[in-house]
Amino acid sequence: MQTSTRNELLLKRSLAAVWHPCTQMKQHEWLPLVPVARGAGCWLYDFDGRRYLDAISSWWVNLFGHCNPRIGAALADQLGQLEHVLLAGFSHEPVVAPSERLARATGGALGHCFYASDGASAVEIALKMSYHYWRNRGRPAKTRFVSLAGSYHGETLGALAVSDVRLFKDTYAPLVMASSQVASPDWRLAEKGESARDYAARCAAALEQHLQQHHAETAALIVEPLVQGASGMAMHDAEYLRRARAICNRYEVHFIADEIMTGFGRTGSFFAHQQAAITPDFLLLSKGITGGYLPLSVVMTRGAIYQAFYDDDVTRGFLHSHSYTGNTLACRAALATLDIFDGEQVIEANRARSARITTAAQAIARHPRVAHFRNTGMIWAFDVQTADPLFTRRFFAHALERELLLRPLGNTVYFMPPYVIGDDEIELLAGRTVELLDALPAD
Numbered sequence: 001m002q003t004s005t006r007n008e009l010l011l012k013r014s015l016a017a018v019w020h021p022c023t024q025m026k027q028h029e030w031l032p033l034v035p036v037a038r039g040a041g042c043w044l045y046d047f048d049g050r051r052y053l054d055a056i057s058s059w060w061v062n063l064f065g066h067c068n069p070r071i072g073a074a075l076a077d078q079l080g081q082l083e084h085v086l087l088a089g090f091s092h093e094p095v096v097a098p099s100e101r102l103a104r105a106t107g108g109a110l111g112h113c114f115y116a117s118d119g120a121s122a123v124e125i126a127l128k129m130s131y132h133y134w135r136n137r138g139r140p141a142k143t144r145f146v147s148l149a150g151s152y153h154g155e156t157l158g159a160l161a162v163s164d165v166r167l168f169k170d171t172y173a174p175l176v177m178a179s180s181q182v183a184s185p186d187w188r189l190a191e192k193g194e195s196a197r198d199y200a201a202r203c204a205a206a207l208e209q210h211l212q213q214h215h216a217e218t219a220a221l222i223v224e225p226l227v228q229g230a231s232g233m234a235m236h237d238a239e240y241l242r243r244a245r246a247i248c249n250r251y252e253v254h255f256i257a258d259e260i261m262t263g264f265g266r267t268g269s270f271f272a273h274q275q276a277a278i279t280p281d282f283l284l285l286s287k288g289i290t291g292g293y294l295p296l297s298v299v300m301t302r303g304a305i306y307q308a309f310y311d312d313d314v315t316r317g318f319l320h321s322h323s324y325t326g327n328t329l330a331c332r333a334a335l336a337t338l339d340i341f342d343g344e345q346v347i348e349a350n351r352a353r354s355a356r357i358t359t360a361a362q363a364i365a366r367h368p369r370v371a372h373f374r375n376t377g378m379i380w381a382f383d384v385q386t387a388d389p390l391f392t393r394r395f396f397a398h399a400l401e402r403e404l405l406l407r408p409l410g411n412t413v414y415f416m417p418p419y420v421i422g423d424d425e426i427e428l429l430a431g432r433t434v435e436l437l438d439a440l441p442a443d
């Protein structure tokens with residue numbers, strides 16, 4: 001069969017049989033699906049050999065490239081030993097080893113790992129655990145949660161309840177529990193002349209005001225540390241996290257760090273919250289945890305919280321589970337991912353790589369159509385000034401024509417490349433993005 005026919009056939013069958021995520025399917029009448037036959041490093045290829053630079057790490061999950069030989073070899077080895085076993089009442093080496101290693105990465109502060117299969121489930125678990133902790137400690141009135149304006153914590157009903165992205169949430173409002181939102185420390189919202197740090201302090205004061213009033217019924221604050229991803233890569237000063245941590249302590253409210261996107265070196269440190277030198281009560285990880293290979297998430301917490309569930313009474317225990325909790329293959333991929341971090345000085349190498357990308361992107365930062373060029377670690381974002389209501393989809397389509405996989409969030413274009421992006425690929429990404437900006441129609 002001719003390869004182009006294989007592409008077309010795949011798309012036709014996909015549109016007939018697969019309901020694609022986060023998509024108004026009717027748009028595929030004019031916006032074609034992208035067929036992917038294989039991947040290697042930062043590149044995705046269709047059946048014709050047409051290629052796309054995966055500048056968004058396939059929805060922020062990929063760390064060390066597609067078809068990474070080390071992760072692949074670990075999985076192949078694991079496939080010959082054990083693919084999966086239930087985790088209730090059973091254990092296996094691939095789940096124990098990453099739990100120990102992740103605990104060590106928190107300096108031993110968060111020594112208990114509870115596993116699930118995706119980010120939203122980790123959020124659900126943290127909310128339930130926080131509430132249940134307070135209940136076990138004789139504070140059953142603590143049933144409410146606080147999050148930041150513009151926060152994103154996933155799409156299941158509990159995760160949606162603490163999210164603040166109207167496009168995803170409004171339709172389901174009658175199904176979703178009430179939660180409170182406080183000001184986001186997103187530095188784009190600072191007053192003229194106000195530093196990101198001063199603005200962060202002002203937002204922390206607003207949080208304190210809220211908790212002063214509502215701490216008695218509030219179980220936890222949930223935050224995406226340093227970068228609020230899905231609502232447009234809003235970045236904030238670590239000062240917010242430092243102050244929010246202290247405020248949560250003062251008012252006996254848990255601090256949940258949703259590092260589902262920011263974890264595993266994405267913001268320049270292994271965990272984003274480490275840049276504020278704080279310890280959260282709950283740390284949520286997913287996305288990069290398996291290097292982008294298999295679905296897995298984990299909720300990490302402190303000994304004191306774990307102890308509040310440890311009892312002769314079954315119902316004081318955390319009776320939550322998913323069928324694939326702690327899946328052996330996914331955990332083995334996580335272990336292989338942690339091995340790469342340990343063996344290859346990834347964080348240090350990324351520091352140099354990040355500087356090279358920022359240098360290569362100077363023409364973007366200075367482009368007349370660009371506002372708020374920003375960078376944290378291995379994330380870059382900028383807002384494109386355009387009146388085109390179809391900008392998001394048009395830019396995506398035009399980027400594909402230039403071999404780039406870029407998927408803007410509204411008018412925000414961002415780069416979140418795998419950590420193996422090379423110098424030639426960096427030049428290509430930056431150069432072609434400038435071409436895309438130059439080609440924008442005048443408003």
Ligand SMILES: *Cc1c(COP(=O)(O)O)cnc(C)c1O
Nearest residue numbers: 118119120152153154229260261
């Ligand atoms: C992606 C994401 C989630 C949800 O994870 P899923 O695996 O998509 O359910 C939650 N929080 C943050 C910060 C995320 O980026």
